[in-house]
Amino acid sequence: MSEFLEFRNVSKRFGAIQAVDGVSLGIKKGEFFSLLGPSGCGKTTMLRLAAGFEYPDTGQVILDGADITDLSPNKRKVNTIFQSYALFPHLNVWENIAFGLRVAKRSKRDIETEVEAMLRLIRMGDQAGKKPDQLSGGQKQRVAIARALINKPQVLLLDEPLAALDLKLRQRMLIELDMIHDQVGITFLYVTHDQGEAMSLSDRIAVMDSGRIEQVGSPAEIYETPRTSFVAAFIGDTNFLEGEVTGLVESEYCQVKIADIPGVICFNDKSMKPGNPVYLSIRPEKIHISRDRPEESRLRNIVPAVVEDMIYLGSTTKYWVRTHGLRVQVLRQHFRFFLDEKPIRWNDDVWIWWHGDDGFMLDRYRAVDEHLVALPPRKVGEPEDNNEKP
Amino acid sequence: MRRSRFPFIVTMAVLFFFYLPIIILIVNSFNASRFESGWQGFSLMWYKRLFHEPEIWRAARNSLLIAAAATAVSLVIGTTAAIALHRFARSRLQRFHFGLVYTPLVVPEILMGISLLMLFVTAGVELGLFTIFLAHVTFCISFVAMTVLARLQDFDESIVEAAQDLGAGWWATTRRVLLPMLLPGLIAGGLLAFTLSIDDFVITFFVAGPGSTTLPIRVYSMIKYGSPPLINALSTILLVLTFTAVAASQRLSRSRH
Amino acid sequence: MKRESRQKVRESLVSFPSLFWLSLFFIVPTLFVFAIALKPANPYGGIGSGWTWDNLRSLVNPNYLAVAWRTLWISVLSAAVCIVLATPIGYYLARVTARWKGFFLMLIIVPFWTNFLIRIFAWKVLLHPEGAIKKALAFSGLIGPQTSLLYNAGAVVLVTVYTFLPFTILPIYAAAEKFDFQLLEAARDLGAKRLQAFAKVFLPGIRRGLITAVLFVFIPALGSYVIPDIVGGPSGEMIGNKIAQRVFVDRNLPQASALSIVLILSVLAPLVTVLVLQRKRDKPESLL
Structure with a gap:
């Protein structure tokens, strides 16, 4: 299968720090792909390059055969789950989920049916009127997922989505994420420093260090035959x-x-x-x-x-x-x-x-x-x- | 560890110091005596007199007019300034811009008053309500910009990114996310601008012309040449008005939460 | 690149209104002050033609020098009194429970919702020969019946402190709020006396708040005009009064401009000093 999301020789520098250093990487359609590495290894920058929050100094980002390197975030068919969830505090759960459709000027009836469907998917139909600050960490997480998925992205980007949760909840959300991935079948690009998360969820993992990729492979390959x-x-x-x-x-x-x-x-x-x-x-x-x-x-x-x-x-x-x-x-x-x-x-x-x-x-x-x-x-x-x- | 009582005592003493003049002023406004020499019985005569002073009402109307206009204009300019300062924080232009917005806050009022007077005199602009309005907008911009900027800096940066990520362009992000979240900041900035404008004396005094008396200018000339009990009464009325306004706005901002 | 130029256009569009307005009504007028100081006055209260050093030269005048000196010491003294009073209050507010904290902060701010002029007027009434304080002091024999509380430099300091004290309490309180009070316990634990701990640990800890607080009184005090005008009398005059007299009494705008330049420079001096000192002390932060 050909690559779906592809980084071609991408570099990004912030002042004196070379965050991403000539990385080439291909992610296949439908794959659950993780970028794993210690903090400051460049994994989050990779994700932001895919989302369009940063633009590479050199190199290209290709999505489904099209060059999206210079496309602004709102024009990319990718959506992000932020580490802080970044739910809109002035909107309730329903309005948060509906945001993408409203901005896209979809019809009222469409918005209603799709938001209801999403609320069912995350099992929060009865919480639709609540504001983000009335939700627990796990609920915020689910709203963030629904809000991103409703736009039917080609790739879902997840930036350490479980980092803010406590251990118990993290384990439950891990299973839930896995289930959602199976249900919606879209490509997931998951950034984490937690090898446990990466190992249990991913089809493939890229281990990063100092802006470079050290090794790409299945969890077992990475564990059993590390290259470096x-x-x-x-x-x-x-x-x-x-x-x-x-x-x-x-x-x-x-x-x-x-x-x-x-x-x-x-x-x-x-x-x-x-x-x-x-x-x-x-x-x-x-x-x-x-x-x-x-x-x-x-x-x-x-x-x-x-x-x-x-x-x-x-x-x-x-x-x-x-x-x-x-x-x-x-x-x-x-x-x-x-x-x-x-x-x-x-x-x-x-x-x-x-x-x-x-x-x-x-x-x-x-x-x-x-x-x-x-x-x-x-x-x-x-x-x-x-x-x-x- | 036993704590010293000294800070508590100072706090109480200073609060007494803060309230003493104001309380005496309020009490005196109900004093039938023309001088402050002693209590000669409760009276509302000064309040009644106040209602027969057309100049005060004209001055109040001028003040409200200018405050409303200056608030509206400075709110727009100050907010765009804050957005620019926040969004493009790292650029060289914004470093200059920040300095330009910040300096009017530290410059003594009299300097702003005199320099604006020089501008208007040189440019041949007739002094009056319009020049007062221009001056008020000038100092209100900085206060509005700083209030809104503080609010912007409290934002989780990724919220703006989230909006873009979900397909919102520049305008949609501003309208659907930035402005609604800024609303409390805008209200606070607006109230601040309005109060500053209504209260300003020094700058206004320099750029006011004949016939463009505002309430503080009227109060000043009453202090200089008028009868003290009238000012007591006027001050008490203003005090009550500010109290209700502030209390209302606080209740409003609390219920929004 | 296209993307970057689009960003630039957007930035200039959003920055334009305030840049334009403040350039026209803040920078240009300030430049005018400097220019007009070099112009002769004309007999009709306007600005004459040609250029002259006379306005600046006339500043070296014993009368002005005395006023400048008074302006300086009144400002320094007011700032000092404010700091001495505000520091224990800031300390107290930072340590008191949250409910009381809100209550006290409210109490401190509320009186300052009243108009600035009215607060000064209230003091004029209090200090008036017929006023309460004068009577009480004279009755207790602390002052003679002829002593005037009003219309002197002391009254100016008193009212300046009254006006600016809240603006010193708030930054000191904000700094104290961030201070880790366990440090004081640590200092006591290591053998420091209470005052030693306060002076060697607390005060350095709230340094930034103290500097801000000093500037919040000192700079506006330098430019005071209304306070000395209402409670100062001739023996309490400050530079601000002189500027106003040149404008409103003699209608000599060039002379007023020359005096304003003195004021501008004396306001810039402490600001620049603080900025330079801070830049030296904490290099990395100065980048912000």
């Missing part, structure tokens, strides 16, 4: 181990020397050559931990370690173990509580192991990313980033 260390660190937790490729194993794997661990086996999707310096990234939940030495197996890396810190998290326990001078984070799911099993404790000698396919190599590691990497806490009990996982 930024993506690996931003989405979920990971261990970064510095090493060097020492040899190739079969054709698809290679051996990596990390600290003084000689032959760590890793899937070689980036066709690294021996001598190549690399970063090996392994997600904590992909590493197994046990008191007993596991069986040797092909492509399995087994390393002895000592437990330094641990945090009990209910459904899981997080361990920080030291091996060959490295600190490695391990996440262990509690499957069953064996009364006779002796639990792993501080300073215990343990074995950790992972499959060669579960690590991935990254050839680039920037100091900028460091703050995003979940560094092991210096002492137990220190608060840490609780990166939600899908």
Whole structure:
């Protein structure tokens, strides 16, 4: 399928800040597409470029084959859900929803039928006469959605629409958004810094950083095969181990020397050559931990370690173990509580192991990313980033 | 921590200081005595006298006329100024524009009065109600612009964007979103302009001609040359009028919410 | 680009009315004041032809200098008294509960809905030889029966304070409202005495409000005309009175213009000082 909404080599600068830096991106018709990244990464600017609130310095924005780069916002068939909802305070719910049709000078009867239909869609028929300041956060959100959808946009732009809601409501609205997307079947461009939202809603995600796109892919692709260390660190937790490729194993794997661990086996999707310096990234939940030495197996890396810190998290326990001078984070799911099993404790000698396919190599590691990497806490009990996982 | 009583005492003392002259003035307006020397019984004679002073009524009519006209014109010009200052805030022209709108607020009235007088004299414009009107519009513009601008700056910027996003062009955004949301600001600005115009003495005094007496000018000449009890009565009437007007406008703005 | 030029057209259209009006009735008249100060007066109360320095030269006249000096000290003293009174009030209003706050603010603003002239007149009545204050003071023996409360510089300061005090209370209150009063507790906790905490933490915290408040009294006080005219008498005259006398008594507009230039410059001086100082102190904010 061809691209429906397309950014072609788009750049935008605000004073000294390069908000968007030569981005090319295509979004398909009917897709739920997310722009994910930390604040200031340029994702909101991308959305505003699509809406027409900003115009790019260079590049083009194409919608359904037509160049809309210079079109003013009121002439674009896209509508926006604002982070603050931006409901008109002087108009009631009904009039807010009707706004787009009134401006378009539609007939009175048309407006009435369509507004009623929208009120049914958002299940707020009985609240039609209320002013925005009498509504709860979730209701405002629904009115904002109805107001945008009534114009039958080709693309709906959502700017962190759930950021202002509390956790419970956010989860409910998440499901509701998903349902609305299925019902109306239009293209959604969703901007968020919350990977949980992006992962659960999106068909595809573009991870952005410093005005550039780091990776585009399905949620699973982004999580399982991050292309850069930024993506690996931003989405979920990971261990970064510095090493060097020492040899190739079969054709698809290679051996990596990390600290003084000689032959760590890793899937070689980036066709690294021996001598190549690399970063090996392994997600904590992909590493197994046990008191007993596991069986040797092909492509399995087994390393002895000592437990330094641990945090009990209910459904899981997080361990920080030291091996060959490295600190490695391990996440262990509690499957069953064996009364006779002796639990792993501080300073215990343990074995950790992972499959060669579960690590991935990254050839680039920037100091900028460091703050995003979940560094092991210096002492137990220190608060840490609780990166939600899908 | 125990708090000092000192700020409370100062506040009370100053409130007493604020009200003392006004209360004495109101009381004296009902005093039968011609001088302030003592209470000689309750009387409404000064109020009755006031009704037989045609000049006061003529002056009041002039004042109302000028205030209404100056309010209408300054409301339009001040609001467009505020919209320009808000919408194009970052441009160089608007930085100059802001300075131009702001300066009349800090310049002492007498300077504005004398400079306008110089303009009118040089240009050969006959001093009278028209020159007073021009002067009043000039200082009211700044007050209206600042009031409306404050209101504009309180807006959630994305509301204007939302209107455009939903298909409203420049004019529709202004008419359907900007102006209705500005209405309380416009009312406040209008009331302010009206009060300032009705109250102004200094500037008016400089640009008024013979026969174009406004109420404050009339009050001034009464203070200088007239009988004090009449002024007491007039002041009390004005006081009651302002009170009712302000109370009404506040009730109005509260019920709008 | 087309889009940008359309924006420019729109901007100039919306800015035009106020730019035009204020240029014509504010900038041009001010320039006229400067021009007319260099013109001779004609005997019919108008402006003569040719150019002259005489008006400006005549400003160096002991009579004018005395008036200028008085104008300055009356303004400084009035501003000082206003600040001293307004600061504790602003502090009090910021700390009192919301209901009382509204009530007190109302009480402070209400008297100033009355006409400016009437408020001055009310004081004239009070200070009058037959008035209440004079009688009370004379009765208590604080002043002699011959002492006049009216028609002197002291009366001008009193009425100036009365007139401008609310305009100093409001900015100080606004600044105090934003002040974090836990800072005072922190200062006390660290060993500061009550007054020390007030002077070293509260006052610097409301600096901007204080500066605004000073300007709100000082600048209009410099240009005072009606207050000294009604309660000042000859010993309370200020520059404003001199300007008015030149206009209304001798009908010497060039001379009035020359005096106005002095006033314009003396008003600009504190404004520019404050702007420069603020720009130095907080660089990033000055960009706004």
